[in-house]
Structure formats: C-alpha cells, structure tokens
Amino acid sequence: MSRVVQSVLITGGTGSFGKTMLRGLLDQGVDEVRILSRDEEKQDALRNDLRDDRVRYYIGDIRDRDSVERAAYGVQCVFHAAALKQVPSCEFFPHEAVRTNIIGSENVIRAAIRSEVESLVCLSTDKAVFPVNAMGMSKAMMEKAAQAAARDLGVGAKTTISCVRYGNVMYSRGSAIPLFIRQIKLGNPITVTEPSMTRFLMPLRDSVALVNYAFDHANQGDLFIKKAPASTIIDLVSAIKELFEVPGHPVEIIGWRHAEKLYETLASAQELTSSEDLGDYYRIVMDQRGLNYKQYFSEGDTGTAAYEDYHSHNTEQLSVEGVKDLLLGLPEVQTELAAWKSGR
Numbered sequence: 555m556s557r558v559v560q561s562v563l564i565t566g567g568t569g570s571f572g573k574t575m576l577r578g579l580l581d582q583g584v585d586e587v588r589i590l591s592r593d594e595e596k597q598d599a600l601r602n603d604l605r606d607d608r609v610r611y612y613i614g615d616i617r618d619r620d621s622v623e624r625a626a627y628g629v630q631c632v633f634h635a636a637a638l639k640q641v642p643s644c645e646f647f648p649h650e651a652v653r654t655n656i657i658g659s660e661n662v663i664r665a666a667i668r669s670e671v672e673s674l675v676c677l678s679t680d681k682a683v684f685p686v687n688a689m690g691m692s693k694a695m696m697e698k699a700a701q702a703a704a705r706d707l708g709v710g711a712k713t714t715i716s717c718v719r720y721g722n723v724m725y726s727r728g729s730a731i732p733l734f735i736r737q738i739k740l741g742n743p744i745t746v747t748e749p750s751m752t753r754f755l756m757p758l759r760d761s762v763a764l765v766n767y768a769f770d771h772a773n774q775g776d777l778f779i780k781k782a783p784a785s786t787i788i789d790l791v792s793a794i795k796e797l798f799e800v801p802g803h804p805v806e807i808i809g810w811r812h813a814e815k816l817y818e819t820l821a822s823a824q825e826l827t828s829s830e831d832l833g834d835y836y837r838i839v840m841d842q843r844g845l846n847y848k849q850y851f852s853e854g855d856t857g858t859a860a861y862e863d864y865h866s867h868n869t870e871q872l873s874v875e876g877v878k879d880l881l882l883g884l885p886e887v888q889t890e891l892a893a894w895k896s897g898r
Contacts, residue, residue, distance in 0.1 A: 555766050561586040561629040563671075565616055565662055566636030568596035570726040571677065574758050575633060575765065580606060590614055590625040591636065616658035619665065626665040631673040633765055634662045637693070640728055641681070644689035645812040655692035656699065663703045663715065670712045675768045676700045677761075678719040678777075680754060680818040680866075683825075687813030697777065701840050704775035716772035718764050719779050721754025721818055721866065725886045730787070734794050735890050743806035744795075749788035752817045752866040755880055756782045767835060775840025779820050784866035785877050793877035797887070798894055819865040826861040836864075 562579055564572045567589030579587050590612045591597060597611045614621025616636045626632060637655050638644050644651040659676065666674040678697050681690030697717050704715040725731050730753075737744050764780040772778070785793075788805075795803050821829065821836060830837040862868065872880065881887045 555582060555769055557770060559584050559630055561588070561631075563588040563590060563626055563629045563632045565590045565622070565625075565632070565634045567591055568593055568600055569635060570723065570758060571635045571761060572633075573600065575635075575762050576600075576604075576609065578762055578766075580604075580608060584608065586610060586629075588612055588625050588629060590616070590621065616661055617653050619661045622658075622661045622665040623668065626662075626669045626671065628669065629671055631769060632662065632666050632671050632675070633769075634659065634674065634676045636662075637677070637696075639679075639689065641687050641689050641814065642812050644692065645687055648688035648692075651688045651692040655689070656695045659696040660699050663700060666715070667703065667707070667713050672713065673769050673772065674700075674713060674715045675765050675772070676715070676717045677765065678717050680719060680721045680820045681815075682719065683819040683822055683863075686815060701775050701777075704840060705842060707774060709774050711774065714772055714774055716768045716775065717777045718761075718768050719777060719820060720756055720761050720764055721782055721784075721820060723756055723758050723761050724880070725884050726758065730790070731794070731881070731887070734791060735798070735887075738794070738798050738800055738803055739894065743804040744791055745806050745808045746787055746791060747808060747810050747814060748816070749786065749807065750816070751787045751814070752784045752871075753787065753790075754782040754784045754818060754820065754866050754869065755790075755872065755877070756780065757880065757884060764835070771837075773839075775842070777825075777838040777840070779836040779838065779864075781834055781836070781869070782820075783870040783872045783876070783880075784817075785872040789872070789874050790877055792874045793881060796874065797878055797881060797891060817865050817867040819863050820869075821864040823861040823863050826864065 566572050568591045576587055588610045592615050594613055612625040616622055638651050678693050682694035685691040685694050700715050700717050734744050768778045825838045828839050
C-alpha cells in the first residue's frame with residue numbers, strides 16, 4: 555500500500571489470503587488489524603502463532619449483520635475475503651452460497667458504508683464470469699451488489715467500493731496443488747478430472763498485490779483483474795511429479811466434477827470494451843448509466859472495437875518447465891519438497 559493506513563478489517567481473515575494479507579499489513583506497520591471469522595480454533599492458532607497485540611480477533615459470521623457492523627466500526631478500510639469457495643459444496647448447498655456470498659457480502663457492503671470506511675475491496679473469482687455453477691453465480695451477484703452500492707454512492711463519497719477478480723490461487727486451502735502433493739506422499743493415485751482443462755495460476759503474493767493495487771488506485775465501482783498465465787491440469791501434474799522425482803506415479807482420470815468448466819474466464823469481451831490496460835492489470839470501469847436508456851439509443855457511440863474474452867485458453871500458456879519455476883517460487887512447495895527428500 556502506498557497510502558498510510560491505521561486500521562483494517564479482513565473478513566475471512568484466517569484463510570489463506572487473509573493470513574498473508576495480515577502479515578503484510580503488520581510488516582507495513584499498520585496500527586490495528588481486525589480479523590472476522592467463524593472458526594475460533596483457527597483464530598486461536600493464529601493468535602498463538604503471531605503473538606501480536608495489533609491484531610484483534612472477532613468471532614462472528616458475515617451472515618449476521620450485527621457481527622459485521624461490530625467488527626467494521628471505526629476502521630479505515632475493509633478487505634472482504636470471507637466466502638464459500640468450493641464449487642462442489644456450493645453446488646450441493648446453493649442456498650448456503652446465497653446466504654454467505656450474496657447476503658453476507660451485502661452485510662459487509664452496508665456495514666462499510668455506515669461506518670464510513672475509506673475503502674472496501676471485495677474479492678471475487680474468475681468463476682463469476684459466464685457462471686455455470688452456484689459458487690460462480692453467487693460471486694457474480696456479490697460483484698453486482700458491490701457495483702450497485704458504488705453507483706448509488708457516486709464519485710466523491712466517503713467510501714470507495716471496488717472489486718478484484720482473480721483465478722486459482724496456488725496452494726490455497728482446498729486447491730489442487732496441495733491435494734496432488736498429499737496424494738504423492740500417501741502413495742495414492744493423483745486424481746485428475748479432465749487433463750486438457752486449463753486454469754489460471756497465481757501465487758498468493760500476486761493476489762495480495764492485486765488487492766493492494768485496488769486499494770491504492772480504485773475509483774468508485776472499479777473492478778481490477780491481474781493478468782496471469784495458465785496451464786493444463788495434466789502439465790501441472792507433470793510438473794509436480796518431476797519436482798518430487800516420481801515420474802511413474804499413477805494418475806487416475808475421475809471425470810468432471812459438478813459444474814466444472816473446461817477453461818476459466820477472467821474478463822468478458824464486453825467488459826474489456828470498457829477497460830483500461832494498466833500493464834499487469836486491467837481496470838474495468840463501472841457502467842454508470844441510469845435506467846433511462848433512451849438517450850443512449852439516440853446519442854450512443856456507434857463505434858465498436860474488436861475484443862475477445864480473456865480466459866485460461868488464450869492467456870500465456872506455461873510449459874511444464876514454466877509451471878515448475880512457478881511452483882518453486884512457493885514457500886509451501888519448497889517446504890514440502892525438503893520434507894519429502896529428507897524422508898526418503
């Protein structure tokens with residue numbers, strides 16, 4: 555962050571993103587960081603690990619408006635990371651995805667506005683673009699709720715609301731990479747749904763950098779995207795097998811999980827028509843039109859630009875060697891490799 559910040563709230567602060575963001579904020583000298591989450595065991599583990607009086611822990615659920623308002627009162631900015639993120643679980647329990655990702659997010663948005671926080675950054679996912687599953691649909695609705703509130707507030711309001719959207723965070727909790735490594739260590743086959751499936755690959759540090767960028771540069775209603783490389787799932791598996799020196803480890807094709815996509819899209823062609831290319835990032839500007847469309851039919855811009863969706867099939871495609879380089883930059887993978895080699 556380039557701006558001075560005294561107090562921050564992170565919803566879902568005991569998750570992979572939240573803990574990394576928290577440590578970065580403490581390193582920057584932030585006076586107070588509040589963590590709002592439901593899991594008291596994870597909060598206790600984090601408290602014992604950090605032993606830092608600048609961190610305050612709030613047990614609560616974003617589904618409960620009082621919980622959010624209590625945690626948000628008096629803070630300067632809010633990073634909203636709390637969500638249900640697993641595609642299969644949201645697919646089987648879509649009402650729970652609605653309660654957390656839509657209604658819970660609305661609670662965070664309203665609490666931030668009432669507390670007059672300086673900036674609210676909401677974390678979204680590539681699955682929100684052309685959503686085919688409940689998780690993606692609920693995150694798309696979160697984006698819509700954030701932009702609707704931003705549109706109502708308008709430019710110059712005390713609170714700036716923005717969103718960030720990114721793809722798979724490497725080695726985040728519940729993701730494929732730690733699963734594949736665990737399967738190798740247990741001697742079980744690596745389970746792959748569809749080998750040709752592509753996914754964006756983003757280290758956790760890049761997702762934190764994206765959120766910081768949004769905090770520093772957002773205008774009302776902006777949505778920021780970090781450009782990222784991708785690979786096929788089978789190349790990811792091959793890279794992990796080579797790093798762990800188990801080239802013959804079996805791979806089992808288990809078929810598509812519920813509502814999976816062949817590739818993920820970070821930005822649609824329509825969104826890119828109102829975007830600004832910032833080098834490493836895209837800024838997608840909020841549509842600020844009202845409900846009176848007549849003026850746009852009679853006076854609209856007739857010019858069009860040629861764009862295509864930005865997705866994991868047409869972004870930079872990493873080779874197996876490229877994936878290995880990216881994996882070796884993750885501290886968690888380095889730790890796993892060291893433990894694997896010492897135990898053999």
